Amino acid sequence: MHAVVPYRVADPKTRLAPVLSPAERGTLSRAMLADVLDAVAATGHETTVLATEPLAVPGDTTHTVRVDDRPLTPAVDAVLAEHAGPDSPVAVVMADLALATPDALSGLFAADGEVVFxxxxxxxxxxxxxRRPDFRTDYHGASYRDHRRGCERLGVSPTTVDSYRLGTDVDDPADLVEVLLHAPTDGRTRQFLAERFTLATGEGRVSVDRRE
Amino acid sequence: MHAVVPYRVADPKTRLAPVLSPAERGTLSRAMLADVLDAVAATGHETTVLATEPLAVPGDTTHTVRVDDRPLTPAVDAVLAEHAGPDSPVAVVMADLALATPDALSGLFAADGEVVFxxxxxxxxxxxxxRRPDFRTDYHGASYRDHRRGCERLGVSPTTVDSYRLGTDVDDPADLVEVLLHAPTDGRTRQFLAERFTLATGEGRVSVDRRE
Structure with a gap:
């Protein structure tokens, strides 16, 4: 398995601007990238960081950096077109899956199917x-629906894995709750956020408060 | 396994009031209950609906109704105190898990551990x-954190299952997206909502629009 982790270097995590400064968003974003790379590395697969510009990848894992300044969809599609096939599966894993663990990723990588979501x-x-040379992505909008439609056009029955850890990306302030509760306790992301936020409980779902 | 599905009869799903009328919220809530009961029944386990008042339970499954007009926590705790033990596990499954499938529930029921979340x-x-006679619940606030602390006090190492389907409850308008995309296509809940809403795609996460 060849795992690709796309990463946009400039101005990351803009939807977290209400609760984090630009510098903090940069640090958080790189912490998540490093944690995801660690989790992928622990599954024993080779990783490429697909970055919009050259970067010093954080963490201690070994990986390749491929620079492509295009938007997510064409940049990922170029990798799939070059590498994906029945004997050369390619995984695309978002860089903000702060709850990802080696177990959760192994479940994805081991799932049967020409295309797995x-x-x-x-x-x-x-x-x-x-595992298809011809599957292409469309990350804009409801990508899950569009990716399923893409499979339909190819005559592929996609597999879907059922994982809360992989289903949780960190985009909005409400997502910080998920990190504080469920991300690996030794991960950089959880440590960074736990230093700055506590859980705020009241009516309905829990949110976060800045520490004093 | 004895599965308990708590259900509050009066004024359900108040946080959906911005997008659904009171009558629609009642219909949706009962559709979700019926779908959850179907999914539990398909796993072969006995089910009790723990309701705040007598009700005609929708759907075709066989089940017991137990009426307890207290809030969720004491009502569930009474069942756990009476029935849970090493040889008589009790499951508590929320009635609004519209994405639940027999597979996802079987994964929970089959997981090892004295207490599984x-x-x-x-x-x-x-x-x-x-599977503990002495584990008690606390559904207010960050219940997952509080339930883990409760386990700690008992010297229990809880197990956590990783399921997007079980991790998705339907409380807020944003949750309707999850039903439209991921709930079983033959379920009452998805059919009810698909008649009334379509996906709305724009910047960021997808939302729902009322059909014209």
């Missing part, structure tokens, strides 16, 4: 595996 | 299994 909250496709 | 979005505990 780990859906994300709000219509996203947080991770996928393709 | 399926965490839900925003700090919830969407489903659990207890």
């Amino acid at each position: 780990a859906p994300g909250r709000g219509g996203g496709t947080n991770a996928l595996v393709s | 399926a965490p839900g979005r925003g700090g919830g505990t969407n489903a659990l299994v207890s």
Whole structure:
């Protein structure tokens, strides 16, 4: 399995601007990338960081950096077109899956199917595996629906893996709750956020408060 | 396994009031209950609906109704105190898990551990299994955190199952997206909502629009 982790270097995690400064968003984003790379490395697969510009990848794992300044969809599609096939599966794993563990990723990588999806909250496709040379992505909008339609056009019955860890990406302030509760306790992401936020409980779902 | 599905009869799903009328919220809530009961029944386990008042339970499954007009926590705790033990596990499954499937529930029921949790979005505990006579619940606030602390006090190492389907409960308008994309296509809940809403795609996560 060849795992690709796309990463946009400039101005990351803009939807977290209400609760995090630009510098903090950068640090959080790189912490999540490093944690995801660690989790992928622990499954024993080779990883490429598909970055919009050259970067010093954080963490201690070994990986290749491929620079492609295009938007997510064409950049990922170029990798799939070059590498994906029946004997050369390619996994695409989003860099903000702060709850990902080696076990959760292994479940995805080991799932049968020409195309395998780990859906994300709000219509996203947080991770996928393709064993087809002709499967292409469409990350705009309800990508999970569109990716299923793409499979239909190819005559492929996609597999969906059922994982809360892979289904949780970190985009909005409400997602920080998920990190504080469920991310690996030794991960950089949880440590970074736990230093700055506590859980706020009241009516309905829990939110986060800045520490004093 | 004895499965308990708590259900509050009066004024259900108030957080959906911005998008659904009171009558629609009642219909949706009962559709979700019926779908959850179907999914539990398909796993072959005995089910009790723990209702706040007598009700005609929708659907075709066989079940017991137990009426307890107290809030969720004491009503569930009474069942656990009476029935849960090493040889008589009790599952507590929320009635609004519209994405639940027999497979996802079987994964929970089959998991090892004295206490097993399926965490839900925003700090919830969407489903659990207890094989301890002394484990008690606390559904207010960040129940997942509080349930883990309760286990700690008992010297129990809880198990957590990783399921997007069980992790998704339907409380807020954003959750309707999850039903439209991921709930079983033959379920009452998805059919009810698909008649009334379509996906709305734009920037960020997908939302729903009323059909014209």
